[in-house]
Amino acid sequence: MSSELETFYCSADIEDALSPTNGHSNQELAVLPQNRWPHGHKLTVSFVDPGADINKIRRAIDYIKLWDPHINLRLEFVRGHADIRISFLGDVAYSKIGRAAEGVPADQPTMFLGSKTALNDAQFGAMVMHEFGHALGAVHEHQSPESPIKWDKPVVYKHYAGLGFDNKWVDQQIFNKYTKPMANSTAFDPNSIMLYAFPPHFTLDKKGIVPNTVLSRNDITFMRQLYPQTIRYTMPLLGKSEKWIPTNINLYAGQQVRISASGTITFGPWGSWPFTPAGENKTAGGGSPAPGLYKNSLVAMAGGQPVYIGNGGIITAASDTQLYVASNDDFWVDNDGKWDLVIDVIYK
Ligand SMILES: [Zn+2]
Secondary structure, eight states: OOOTTOOOOBOOOHHHHHSOOTTOOOTTOSSOOTTOOOBTOEEEEEEOSTTOOHHHHHHHHHHHGGGGGGOSSEEEEOSSSOSEEEEOOSSSEEEOOGGGGGGSOTTSOSEEEOOSSOOOHHHHHHHHHHHHHHHHTOOOGGGOTTOOOOBOHHHHHHHHHHTTOOHHHHIIIIIOOOOGGGSSSSSOOTTOTTSOOBOGGGBTTOOOBOOOOSOOHHHHHHHHHHSOSEEEEEEOOOOTTOOOEEEEEEEOTTOEEEEEEEEEEEEOSSSOEEEOTTOSOTTOOSSOSSTTSOSSSOEEESSSSOEEOTTSEEEEOSSSEEEEEEOOOOSSSOOEEEEEEEEEEEOO
16 A cells, blocks of 8 residues: 555645744744744643553654754653643644644644554654654745656545545645745755655656655754844834833743844934944933943843843843843934844853
8 A cells, every 4th residue: 555665644734834823023034934933932842642652752752852952942841731742643643833833722732643554763753853843843845846846646646545635635735835935945955854755656757755764954954044043133223212122032041142233323313423232332321221221232131130232242041031132222312223133042
């Protein structure tokens, strides 16, 4: 019934990737992968089947952890409710794409690691890494806009019909291509863990796709771009009554962030007085947006006292919080200019 090249069937909810979660901004990335978890998010993972095989759980955790060095999330394996809830039941692999998991009722899994056939360890690992790639926001590589695969569609439809998958499923999971902003990378990656394996007779040129069982260089590069350690952040202009700006960068108690900045802010209306992030006017007081700090400087705060950043500084989060920054706006006029911040997050 099934070629040994086909290891598992994945029914990721591709529709999820078409609709970004409300209030979720990816503006600092040139590529706009949808549904990314917030920087520094504590991503909890649980296994929900009562009496699940503990060895299977351990193996799954080992494979999930292969993503860990490449993301700025904190993976935590927990009992009970979690962001990612994994079941081994069923005969299809499945995952929500990134934060779309938040839309799943709490008593239901967000990921299934099931297969129709018995999998060897490498195949099981490939399935786990593939599905967890979806959970982190990655989509299918064979549906890349750059995919060169020349499908023999009638053959593929017939094959999957024999396995109980209708043509709509085949269109959604195999044939349909993503628009560019959704794709994992700019070039097609034949080694991606996010690629299915396909036998040669599925394609008109008889070129199949061999199974990939390890994370490819592009998989890692993509995930590092999606969850970077260094974040570039352009601070918007502040109105004269605005103060702290949340950066959407989550931090945990004790975590450190190094911040550097470029750009200027020009004060008016008394002529042009450009100020750099070094904060020349350290002696000014009065209307500083950050109590106790100097006006005309760049400050950041993460659960404790505001810290003057100058041309580069490190702050340590006092509690679980997110990073806030404030510029040296005063309360007299709206200032000109912007700070281009480079935020280097030391997550691990
Ligand atoms: Zn998939």
